[in-house]
Amino acid sequence: MTRMTVEQAIHQALREEMEHDPRVILMGEGVATKHRDLVEDFGAERVRNTPLAEAIMAGTAVGAAAGGLRPVVDLLFAPFLPYSMDALVNSAGKLRYISGGQFSFPMVAMAMTGAGWAVGAQHNHNLEAMFVHAPGLKVLMPSTPADFRGLLKAAIRDENPVLFFIDLGLLHQEGEVEARADELIPLGQAAVRREGTHVTMVSYAKTVGACLQAAEQLEARQISAEVIDLRSLKPLDEETVLASVRRTGRLIVVHEASGLCGVAAEIAALAATKAFDALRAPVVRLTGPDAPAASSWVLEQAGVPQAEAVVAAAVELVLGTSEHTRAVMAHY
Amino acid sequence: MTRMTVEQAIHQALREEMEHDPRVILMGEGVATKHRDLVEDFGAERVRNTPLAEAIMAGTAVGAAAGGLRPVVDLLFAPFLPYSMDALVNSAGKLRYISGGQFSFPMVAMAMTGAGWAVGAQHNHNLEAMFVHAPGLKVLMPSTPADFRGLLKAAIRDENPVLFFIDLGLLHQEGEVEARADELIPLGQAAVRREGTHVTMVSYAKTVGACLQAAEQLEARQISAEVIDLRSLKPLDEETVLASVRRTGRLIVVHEASGLCGVAAEIAALAATKAFDALRAPVVRLTGPDAPAASSWVLEQAGVPQAEAVVAAAVELVLGTSEHTRAVMAHY
Amino acid sequence: MNVSEHTEPVADHHGVPGPTHESATPEARLSSLETMMLIRAYEEQLVELQRGGAPGTCTSVGQEACAVGVIGALDERDRILTNHRSAGHLIARGADPGRMMAEVLGRTDGYCGGRSGSLHIASRELGVVLTSTIVGGELSMAPGMALAQKMGRGEPGGIVAVFFGDGAACEGIFHESLNLAVQWQLPLLFVCENNQWQAFVHRLETMPDRAIADWAHSHGLPTRSVDGNAVEEVYAAAARAVAEIRVTGSPQFLELVTYRQRGHFEPDDQSYVDPDELVAWRRRDPIQGYREHLLESGLIDPEGLAAMERRVRERIEAAAAFAQASAWPAPDRLTDHVYA
Amino acid sequence: MNVSEHTEPVADHHGVPGPTHESATPEARLSSLETMMLIRAYEEQLVELQRGGAPGTCTSVGQEACAVGVIGALDERDRILTNHRSAGHLIARGADPGRMMAEVLGRTDGYCGGRSGSLHIASRELGVVLTSTIVGGELSMAPGMALAQKMGRGEPGGIVAVFFGDGAACEGIFHESLNLAVQWQLPLLFVCENNQWQAFVHRLETMPDRAIADWAHSHGLPTRSVDGNAVEEVYAAAARAVAEIRVTGSPQFLELVTYRQRGHFEPDDQSYVDPDELVAWRRRDPIQGYREHLLESGLIDPEGLAAMERRVRERIEAAAAFAQASAWPAPDRLTDHVYA
Numbered sequence A, B: 001m002t003r004m005t006v007e008q009a010i011h012q013a014l015r016e017e018m019e020h021d022p023r024v025i026l027m028g029e030g031v032a033t034k035h036r037d038l039v040e041d042f043g044a045e046r047v048r049n050t051p052l053a054e055a056i057m058a059g060t061a062v063g064a065a066a067g068g069l070r071p072v073v074d075l076l077f078a079p080f081l082p083y084s085m086d087a088l089v090n091s092a093g094k095l096r097y098i099s100g101g102q103f104s105f106p107m108v109a110m111a112m113t114g115a116g117w118a119v120g121a122q123h124n125h126n127l128e129a130m131f132v133h134a135p136g137l138k139v140l141m142p143s144t145p146a147d148f149r150g151l152l153k154a155a156i157r158d159e160n161p162v163l164f165f166i167d168l169g170l171l172h173q174e175g176e177v178e179a180r181a182d183e184l185i186p187l188g189q190a191a192v193r194r195e196g197t198h199v200t201m202v203s204y205a206k207t208v209g210a211c212l213q214a215a216e217q218l219e220a221r222q223i224s225a226e227v228i229d230l231r232s233l234k235p236l237d238e239e240t241v242l243a244s245v246r247r248t249g250r251l252i253v254v255h256e257a258s259g260l261c262g263v264a265a266e267i268a269a270l271a272a273t274k275a276f277d278a279l280r281a282p283v284v285r286l287t288g289p290d291a292p293a294a295s296s297w298v299l300e301q302a303g304v305p306q307a308e309a310v311v312a313a314a315v316e317l318v319l320g321t322s323e324h325t326r327a328v329m330a331h332y
Numbered sequence C, D: 001m002n003v004s005e006h007t008e009p010v011a012d013h014h015g016v017p018g019p020t021h022e023s024a025t026p027e028a029r030l031s032s033l034e035t036m037m038l039i040r041a042y043e044e045q046l047v048e049l050q051r052g053g054a055p056g057t058c059t060s061v062g063q064e065a066c067a068v069g070v071i072g073a074l075d076e077r078d079r080i081l082t083n084h085r086s087a088g089h090l091i092a093r094g095a096d097p098g099r100m101m102a103e104v105l106g107r108t109d110g111y112c113g114g115r116s117g118s119l120h121i122a123s124r125e126l127g128v129v130l131t132s133t134i135v136g137g138e139l140s141m142a143p144g145m146a147l148a149q150k151m152g153r154g155e156p157g158g159i160v161a162v163f164f165g166d167g168a169a170c171e172g173i174f175h176e177s178l179n180l181a182v183q184w185q186l187p188l189l190f191v192c193e194n195n196q197w198q199a200f201v202h203r204l205e206t207m208p209d210r211a212i213a214d215w216a217h218s219h220g221l222p223t224r225s226v227d228g229n230a231v232e233e234v235y236a237a238a239a240r241a242v243a244e245i246r247v248t249g250s251p252q253f254l255e256l257v258t259y260r261q262r263g264h265f266e267p268d269d270q271s272y273v274d275p276d277e278l279v280a281w282r283r284r285d286p287i288q289g290y291r292e293h294l295l296e297s298g299l300i301d302p303e304g305l306a307a308m309e310r311r312v313r314e315r316i317e318a319a320a321a322f323a324q325a326s327a328w329p330a331p332d333r334l335t336d337h338v339y340a
C-alpha cells in the first residue's frame, strides 16, 4: 500500500495503463503539458495536446476507439462536455447499437467538476446524470484515491465508452492505494464504506465524506448508519443498494448535483419500486439546488449538502420529526 | 372550438404569437421553407432559414433573447440538441444566474422526437430529462393539439428559456382547440385527463394515450385509474401528482424515454419522498429501455410502453401479482 | 461551376467526362457505368418501396459519379466514413443491395440487423465504418479513425476517406476536423459532395458561393474542386489525392460539385426547388452523360447497354425479393448490442 | 509578427505605436495610457489577493492595449461580449474596479452579486453583456445580440463587439459565428486577441501560424491583423472597422497580435513557457512602450507620469478596501436569479 492523492492516483493509473497496453493514448488540451513525464516515457505520439475544440477531441476519441486504439480524452471541466455531447451521446453511445454490434468504443472521457474552486457555474456543473440517462455509456465518479486508480484502470480496459468524473474537491485528498499494477476495481460495484442497521445513506464523490462524517456523529446518538459509495453510476449496483435498504428500511440519498432527474431520483425510484415493502419511512433526497453553481465561496459551499443536513435527516427518519431538523432540511 | 392537428396547432401558435408581439422571430434550418406563409405575412427578417449549424442557431437565439427579441428556434430533431447543448445549458440556463439577474432569455427551442418514423436513434432520442436536470431551463412536452398551441404560446411569452419537445408520433393527431388568440396554458400545470380512485398514472406526450387506453380497459375490470398528463416537465406540477397519489395510494409512471434518471425516476422519487405514507404498493415505472431507439418498425414499437403493459401493471398493483402480468412487464 | 483555384484547376466539362485517368481500363469504365446504374436502380427501388409504405430514405440520385469515382480510387486497406446519403458509397464498395434493402426495411438480414434503418448503414467487413446521420458526425470521427490507421491499428498503408455534404461544411465540426487532421498530419481524404442542397434550404442561403473550397483551403491542406457529375474526373482527382496521401501521410480535400436531383428524404415533392436549376442539372445527369460517352467512344454498343440494364434490373429485383422475405427482428432482442 | 495581407496592411511597428488616428486628442492619448495602467494595477492587485487566498483569475497583463484601443473606438450605443480574460474590457469601458474586485472575492457588491466570480463579470448598464468563460460562448451569442441591434432592439446605430482569444478560434463555433454574421449581414466586430497561448498550450501546437486571419478571411469579411501591443494602432484599426460597420451594417474582423505575459490562471509558474519568447514580448510591453512614446513626444513629463501612477495606485487601493469590506452573500439567497 502507498499513500497518494487522488491526483497522483489518476496519474498512476494513466501511466500503468499506457505501460500495460500500447493501444492506450492520452489526448486533450494541455495533457502533454501537464503529464510531461508520460510524453517522455511513451512518446509524443501517445500523449497529445489537442487544439482547443472539445467536439473534435471527443469525436477523435470515438473514431480512434473504433479504429483499434484505446483513447483517454481529458475534457478538463464538466461544463465543457456539452461541446462534446454529440460525439459522446450520438456516436459513442449509439453507434454500436445502430450498427448491430459491429463496432465497439473502448474509450474514457474524463472531466472535473464540483465545488471547491470558487469559479462558478461554467466550470462547476455536476451533470453526470445526463450521461447516466444516455444509453450505451458507462459513468464513474469515485471518491477515494484507490477507487480513482482502480476504476480508471478498469475503465480504460473496458470495451465501452466510459465517462469518468473527477470531483475537484477531492483532488488533493490522500488515501492508501494498492500498489499492484493489476489491481482493478470492476465497474458496477458499489462500496459499502460503513456498515449500519438503522438507515442507508447512498452517495458518491465528495458527499460520501459528508455521509461518513454524519454517520460518525450519529453513532453518539445510537443511530447506526450504513454508507454506500456508488462509485459507478452506470452500471448501477442495484443489488447492494437494495439489500441495504431492505435491511435498514430507511434511505437517504446525497449528492452535489441538482435533484431533478438526478442520480438521487434514480436511487429513490429504485427503492420505491423494488424495495417498497421494506421501506419504513419516506426516502430523503439531499442534493444540490436546482440552480447553477455560484462562484462566491459561501454560496458555493451552501450548494453542497453537508454532514449537518445528513445528520438531521437521519435523526428525523429514525427518531421522528423535529422543528430543528425541518429547518436544516428546508435548505435543500 | 376548431379541430386541428398538432402540426396545425403549432403553426397557429407561431402565427398568433408573431402577430401578437413584433419581437417574436422564428429561425432554423428550413423554417422559412416550411412556413412560407409566415415569411409572406411577417417578412423574411422575422422568419429566417439558418445555416446548418445547431450550435450557432441556439447561441443566436440566446443572444437575440438577451438583446430584446423573443426568438423561437426550431432545432428539428432532439438528437441534434447535443450540438446546441452549450448554448442551451451553459448560456441560456446559467447566464441569468451568473450575472446576478441582469439578463433574461425569453426564447423557445423546439425539437421533435419519439417513435413513429422508423429512422433510428439519431433522429429519435427522448432526452428531455437532460434538460429537466439542467438549471435555469423550462421543459414542455404536450400531448394534445390544444396543449401544443396553448403551451407554445405561453412558452413564447415566458421570460425564461423553454425547451419545447414535440412527440413525432402525435404530429398528425387531431383534437379540439380553443380558437381564441389569448388562450394560453400556463407552464407548470399538469392536466388530469381522467379521474380515478384506485391508481394514479402519470405520463406525458405519446404515452398519455397508452395510459388512457389502459384506463378504459381497466374500467371493465372495475379498476378506476386516474391519468395525469404532466405536459410541463419543468416546472413540474408536484401538487397535482402528489394529491392524486395521496388519494389512490398507487402510482404508475409511464414514458417513452429510457428510465435511468428520467422523468419517471423523478416522479417516483417525489412519491417516495413526499407521499410515502399514502403509498399502498410499490411504484411502477414503465419506460423505454436503456438502449438507443432502433429503426426497424417492430423494434421501435417494442421500445415504447403500450397500453397492455400499463393494464398489466395496474392490475398487479390493484389486485396483486399474477404470472401473466409478470410476463408482460418483464418486457420493460 | 466551381473549380478550384487553390491547386491546379481540373478542367470543367459540364457533364462530359474529363480526361481519362491512365489506369482506367475499358473494363473499369464499363464497371463504373454499371455500378452507377446499380446505385440508381437501387434507390429508385427504395422510392417504390416507400410509396408502398416502407420507411423513407435520402437518395443520392444525381450523385452516383461521386461515389463511384472516389470509391474506385480507394482499395481494401482503406476505410470509409459516410453519412445519411450513403447508398452509393456502399454499393460502389461492393455492398449487397439485398442486405442494404433488408436494413432499410428493418429486417434481420440487414447489415445492422434492422437497428440502423436507411440512415446509418455501416459494414465493417467492407470497410464502410462509422456511418452517422448526425450531420457532421462522420467528420467528428474521421480524424480518430485516421489516427488509428496512422498508429498501425489498420491495414498498413491504409487511409481514411470521409464523405459529407455541403451542409456539413456549415457545422463547426467541419473546421475542427480539418484543423486537427492538418495539425496531426493524418492520412485522411475529405470528400465533400456539394449537391447544392441542405435538406430544404439551398446552400446559397447558408454560405458564400465559393465557401467550401475557400474554407478548406484556409486550413492549409491541398484542395481540389471538380465536376462531381463526371465520374472519370472524380476518379482522376481522387486517385491523385489518394496516392499523395499514401506518400505524405497528410490530409487532402476534394470538393465534388454536383446536384441532388430528388428530394431530401422520400417522399418529397421538391416544391421548394427552382425548376430551372433542377432541369439544368438533370441535363447534366452523370449516368446519362457517361452512357453516351461510352457509346460514342465505342466501348459499349446498344445491345451491351441493354444487357447491362437487364443485369442491374435483375439484381435489384432479387434484392427486393430478398429483403421483403427477410424476417423481422424479434422484439425480445431489442436491447442486444447496447454494450460490448 | 502577423499583419494582414487580406486588406491593406497596417504598418508593423513592433511595440512602437503606429500612426496616430487623427481623432485621438492629447487628452485621449493620456487617458489611454492611464487606463492601461489602471488595468495593469487592478490585475496585479488581484494577483496579490490571490496569494492571500482569494480565488484565482485570468489576467490580461500584456494585452491592455487591445482592450483600451478597441473599447476606445466604441461608443455608448454599442454592446460588448467578452470572455474569461475580460478585466481590461470592463475597466476600459468604465467599470468600477471596486465592484469588479468585490465580484472576484464573491461579495454582494460585485457586479453580479458574487454569483459570477472573476470569470464571467458582466455589467448591463455598461453595455458589457453576456460574458462567458466557456471558450466560444461569447462567439455563439454575438450574432444574436447583433441581430437584436439590427432589428431595432438596441440603441439606434449601435453595433456589437465580441472579444475572444486565439484558442476560441479553434472551436467550431468560431466559424459558425462568422458564417452566420456574414450571411445575415450583422453589425458585428469580431476582435480576436491572439495572445499566442491557449491555457497551457502554445497556439502553434494547435493551428497554422497565420490561421486566424486566413480562417476569418475565408468567410469573406473584411479582416485586419494589427499589432495588439500598440494602442494607437489598435484604436485606428478598430475605429475604422467600427465606422465601416456603422455604414454597411456588415461584420468585420480584427486580429490583435499580442502576448499573454502572465500565466493562464493565477497562480501559474509559467514553467511551460519558452523564456526567450516571454522576454522578447515583455520588451514589447504595451504600457512601457506607450509611456515612453508619450514622454518622448512631450505629451507628458515624468512628474505628470508620477501623478498618474499615484492616481492609479490610489484607485486600486480604494477598490481593494471596498471589495474586502463588502459583505458575503447570504446563503439563503443561493437560488435567487435562477429564473426571471
Ligand SMILES: Cc1ncc(C[n+]2csc(CCOP(=O)(O)OP(=O)(O)O)c2C)c(N)n1
Residues within 6 Å of the ligand: B029, B052, B054, B076, B080, B083, C058, C084, C085, C133, C134, C135, C136, C164, C165, C166, C167, C168, C169, C195, C197, C198, C199, C260
Ligand atoms: C446535426 C443535424 N442537423 C440536421 C439534420 C437534418 N438533416 C439531415 S440531412 C440534412 C441536410 C444535410 O445537407 P448536406 O450536408 O449538404 O448533405 P445532403 O443531404 O445534401 O447530402 C439535414 C439538415 C441532421 N441529420 N443532423
Ligand SMILES: Cc1ncc(C[n+]2csc(CCOP(=O)(O)OP(=O)(O)O)c2C)c(N)n1
Residues within 6 Å of the ligand: A029, A052, A054, A076, A080, A083, D058, D084, D085, D133, D134, D135, D136, D164, D165, D166, D167, D168, D169, D195, D197, D198, D199, D260
Ligand atoms: C470550452 C472550453 N474549453 C476549455 C476551457 C478552459 N480554458 C479556459 S481559457 C482557455 C484558453 C483559451 O485560450 P484563448 O481563447 O486563446 O484565450 P486566452 O485565455 O488566451 O485569453 C482554456 C482552455 C474553457 N473555459 N472552455
Ligand SMILES: [Mg+2]
Residues within 6 Å of the ligand: C165, C166, C167, C193, C194, C195, C196, C197, C198, C199
Ligand atoms: Mg447537400
Ligand SMILES: [Mg+2]
Residues within 6 Å of the ligand: D165, D166, D167, D193, D194, D195, D196, D197, D198, D199
Ligand atoms: Mg490565447
